[in-house]
Amino acid sequence: MDALRCVLGSLEEVRAYDPDPARAEALASGAMARHGLRAVVVETPGAAVRGSDVIVTAGPIPHKPHATIRAGWMAAGAFASAVDFDSYWHSDALAELDLFTTDDVPQLEHFRSLGYFQAIPPIAADLGGLVTGAKPGRTSEGQRTMGCNLGVAIDDVAVGAALLREAERQGLGTTLEL
Amino acid sequence: MTEHRADGAPTNVPPAMIRYLSRADVERAGLSMDQVIDAVEAGFRSKGHDAVELPAKTAVHPGGPDSFIHAMPADIRDLRSTGLKWISG
Numbered sequence: 230m231d232a233l234r235c236v237l238g239s240l241e242e243v244r245a246y247d248p249d250p251a252r253a254e255a256l257a258s259g260a261m262a263r264h265g266l267r268a269v270v271v272e273t274p275g276a277a278v279r280g281s282d283v284i285v286t287a288g289p290i291p292h293k294p295h296a297t298i299r300a301g302w303m304a305a306g307a308f309a310s311a312v313d314f315d316s317y318w319h320s321d322a323l324a325e326l327d328l329f330t331t332d333d334v335p336q337l338e339h340f341r342s343l344g345y346f347q348a349i350p351p352i353a354a355d356l357g358g359l360v361t362g363a364k365p366g367r368t369s370e371g372q373r374t375m376g377c378n379l380g381v382a383i384d385d386v387a388v389g390a391a392l393l394r395e396a397e398r399q400g401l402g403t404t405l406e407l
Numbered sequence: 408m409t410e411h412r413a414d415g416a417p418t419n420v421p422p423a424m425i426r427y428l429s430r431a432d433v434e435r436a437g438l439s440m441d442q443v444i445d446a447v448e449a450g451f452r453s454k455g456h457d458a459v460e461l462p463a464k465t466a467v468h469p470g471g472p473d474s475f476i477h478a479m480p481a482d483i484r485d486l487r488s489t490g491l492k493w494i495s496g
Contacts, residue, residue: 231440339463357455360448382481382492383459387450388443390488395436402432407423
């Protein structure tokens with residue numbers, strides 16, 4: 230939520246769904262308290278997905294997707310961030326995507342060889358290509374797009390470097406001899 | 408003349424030091440989400456320029472086949488940063 234707020238200044242409303250209502254309530258409360266957003270807890274996955282501009286799924290990653298999100302739920306022009314592989318998405322819903330990207334194609338292909346990602350559309354770009362502009366990303370407002378980032382070590386190494394600089398500047402931490 | 412230990416390492420070289428950061432240290436550093444996003448974007452810009460090394464993760468399974476510990480090294484040349492991500496699940 231903190232990250233979304235940084236890059237989506239026009240965010241107005243959060244619809245939170247979780248099988249455990251207390252967790253959905255915690256997300257909604259945080260969105261209101263930390264970010265001043267309108268936030269509601271919804272009772273079904275469909276109520277969270279239908280009509281939303283941004284869809285973030287972050288559930289368990291079973292070997293076979295539970296495929297909760299069905300075709301026809303994702304609005305034209307919406308963006309989906311799948312933090313939990315393709316677990317939440319039915320193959321018919323994935324077929325509606327106009328653009329599918331990931332952070333590292335070899336890593337996704339590795340997991341595809343293990344049985345995940347059997348129904349995803351062609352991979353249009355990786356994040357490096359999007360950041361440098363080598364790949365266009367979204368090319369029209371009506372496209373349904375998904376970023377499925379599995380997590381790679383450069384995330385942590387880049388942030389770790391920034392953290393180390395700040396720790397050195399503030400004199401934080403404990404110096405240990407190797 | 409440099410003296411050496413039995414294992415060949417020189418004895419008159421100052422020991423290498425590392426800075427250990429506890430969770431509290433990390434929280435105290437107070438990186439903002441904007442700083443985190445900028446750092447990750449810089450990392451992926453390097454990846455887009457083929458200026459990173461990002462080998463496939465290596466796994467061990469100490470708790471059986473449903474458990475894992477992944478070793479995930481990376482080098483980001485532009486940032487002069489190298490590290491290892493070590494995660495379990």
